[in-house]
Amino acid sequence: MSATEISNDxxxxxxxxxxxxxxxxxxxxxQSLRLTDLTGGANVAMLLYNRDLPLxxxxxxxxxxxxxxxxxxxGCVLYSDMGRILCSVTHxxxxxxxxxxxLGDAALAQSKYGTQRxxxxxxxxxxxxxxxxxxxxxxxxxxxxxxxxxxxxxxxVSPDESGQLRFVSGHSNAGACVELRAEMNVLVxxxxxxxxxxxxxxxxxxxxxxxxxxxxxxxxxxxxxxSRPENARGFQNTERMFLA
Amino acid sequence: MNTSQIFTHSRLDPERAAHTGVVAAxxxxxxxxxxxxxxxxxxxxGNQAVDxxxxxxxxxxxxxxSTDTIRLQGSLYLTTxxxxxxxxxxxxxxxxxxxxxxxxxxxxxxxxxxxxxxYGEHTKYMHSCRDSFLLAAATSGLPLDKRDLTxxxxxxxxxxxxxQGALSFEDGLSAGGKYVELRAQMDVICLVSNCPQLNNPCNxxxxxxxxxxxxNAEPENPSRGS
Numbered sequence: 232m233s234a235t236e237i238s239n240d241x242x243x244x245x246x247x248x249x250x251x252x253x254x255x256x257x258x259x260x261x262q263s264l265r266l267t268d269l270t271g272g273a274n275v276a277m278l279l280y281n282r283d284l285p286l287x288x289x290x291x292x293x294x295x296x297x298x299x300x301x302x303x304x305x306g307c308v309l310y311s312d313m314g315r316i317l318c319s320v321t322h323x324x325x326x327x328x329x330x331x332x333x334l335g336d337a338a339l340a341q342s343k344y345g346t347q348r349x350x351x352x353x354x355x356x357x358x359x360x361x362x363x364x365x366x367x368x369x370x371x372x373x374x375x376x377x378x379x380x381x382x383x384x385x386x387x388v389s390p391d392e393s394g395q396l397r398f399v400s401g402h403s404n405a406g407a408c409v410e411l412r413a414e415m416n417v418l419v420x421x422x423x424x425x426x427x428x429x430x431x432x433x434x435x436x437x438x439x440x441x442x443x444x445x446x447x448x449x450x451x452x453x454x455x456x457x458s459r460p461e462n463a464r465g466f467q468n469t470e471r472m473f474l475a
Numbered sequence: 476m477n478t479s480q481i482f483t484h485s486r487l488d489p490e491r492a493a494h495t496g497v498v499a500a501x502x503x504x505x506x507x508x509x510x511x512x513x514x515x516x517x518x519x520x521g522n523q524a525v526d527x528x529x530x531x532x533x534x535x536x537x538x539x540x541s542t543d544t545i546r547l548q549g550s551l552y553l554t555t556x557x558x559x560x561x562x563x564x565x566x567x568x569x570x571x572x573x574x575x576x577x578x579x580x581x582x583x584x585x586x587x588x589x590x591x592x593x594y595g596e597h598t599k600y601m602h603s604c605r606d607s608f609l610l611a612a613a614t615s616g617l618p619l620d621k622r623d624l625t626x627x628x629x630x631x632x633x634x635x636x637x638x639q640g641a642l643s644f645e646d647g648l649s650a651g652g653k654y655v656e657l658r659a660q661m662d663v664i665c666l667v668s669n670c671p672q673l674n675n676p677c678n679x680x681x682x683x684x685x686x687x688x689x690x691n692a693e694p695e696n697p698s699r700g701s
Contacts, residue, residue, distance in 0.1 A: 286621055286622060290583065290589075290626075291541075291542075291581075291583070291626055292581060292582055292583020292584070292626055293583060293586075293589045293592070295581060295582075295642050296582055296583065296589075296593065296634075296642065296644065297589065297592050297593055299641060299642055299643055300640055300641065300642055301581070301636040301640045301641070301642040302640040310589070310592065312586070312588070312589075312605075312624075313588045314586070314587075314588030314589050314590075314591050314592045315588075327640065331541075331542060331545055331551070331581060332542060332545060332546050333540065333541075333542025333543055333545065333546050334542070335546075336563075336564055338564055339564075374536075375536045375537075375562065376536050376622040376623055377622060378562060379625050379626065380540075380541060380542045380625070380626050381542070389638050389639075389640065390550075390551050390636050390637075390638060391638055392637075392638070393550075393552075394550045394551035394552040394577075394636070395549060395550050396545070396549050396550060396551065427546045428546060428549070461592050461593055462592075464591060464592050464595065464596070465592045468588070468591060468592065
């Protein structure tokens with residue numbers, strides 16, 4: 232399945248975020264974000280907030296239980312803690328994005344990669360997702376209390392029957408892409424540090440291309456709206472907020 | 476851990492508990508557990524989900540984190556030996572006894588708003604865990620509000636995930652008298668909602684009371700959790 236072409240008149244901007252970096256942006260309602268894993272093996276830790284009132288934020292349990300799934304792919308939506316949809320997953324060539332492993336912190340980076348400070352390594356120093364998300368959230372007046380369980384796009388971790396987790400290496404190939412369409416005005420905060428359960432012994436975070444473009448509002452037969460009756464109700468709750 | 480649940484019993488005597496109480500179905504409870512104390516939660520009548528959050532009593536911005544707990548144990552379910560981790564990765568409490576065998580930390584808490592998505596508009600005005608959490612936080616005298624509500628533990632609740640990634644709310648593995656016991660590794664505030672959900676099997680469609688007990692640290696018999 233290939234992503235549809237983004238025409239010039241719809242494209243707003245393109246940016247490549249290097250591995251181990253952080254980024255944030257407000258997606259206006261019905262703008263889309265296409266993320267592409269440029270080299271394979273990328274991870275994007277992501278959090279989403281209602282830009283108009285950031286107390287409303289991505290809620291992992293509500294997203295999973297409304298859709299009876301532990302992972303995300305095309306046709307899924309990302310729920311806030313208020314029964315509304317922040318973003319729809321309108322395209323995905325990956326098939327599984329992790330929802331429950333959270334993020335790595337400085338202690339994990341130290342134990343896995345050793346000490347690699349800015350002083351010796353300049354901008355190749357080892358960074359970690361928790362610190363990056365906290366930095367980026369702080370720019371919007373948010374902080375530790377707003378840091379909730381995050382998505383890990385492009386990463387797959389599956390449980391066995393007893394719940395033991397296995398990180399699937401090589402899950403995302405070069406060119407893999409996933410698209411999110413904002414269903415309200417959404418603050419997107421992300422970090423491209425490695426997944427916390429990635430067993431690779433060397434710190435080698437991967438770059439991700441971001442393309443932001445205008446998309447059409449979801450039609451009555453939009454695949455995310457019709458994928459489950461729960462999602463139809465989620466769209467109804469969300470659209471109610473924007474009735475003029 | 477394998478597919479069969481492992482049950483571990485406690486030697487603590489309920490007669491010697493320092494504090495105890497009953498939480499009625501659909502009600503919240505806020506308690507303070509000091510480092511070294513042991514908290515037991517008893518499912519009195521069976522299959523009752525107990526939605527639970529923990530906060531560092533000294534600074535509630537440090538709080539229980541489902542994802543840090545999962546990633547640091549490399550496993551989805553909570554049982555004896557599980558170290559409950561904070562959002563800073565610190566050990567908060569350890570499960571030291573468990574006669575149920577498996578507890579959930581993916582399912583979160585029910586709310587009026589998510590009920591409308593999951594079950595329809597007619598469930599909007601039903602009682603929910605988040606309403607209990609919000610009222611308890613607002614009246615606790617503690618610096619807690621909606622920003623502090625994050626993915627919680629559901630003691631006695633069964634939310635299996637298949638290797639293919641399907642997730643469902645199943646009948647509980649619990650039964651009347653089953654309990655879970657935790658030793659605190661820091662001073663914590665415990666926020667409980669004794670779940671009122673009537674729209675799925677998490678409470679066997681019949682929410683029932685729970686009991687909590689707290690034992691003081693016993694220096695002569697520390698029996699530290701791993």
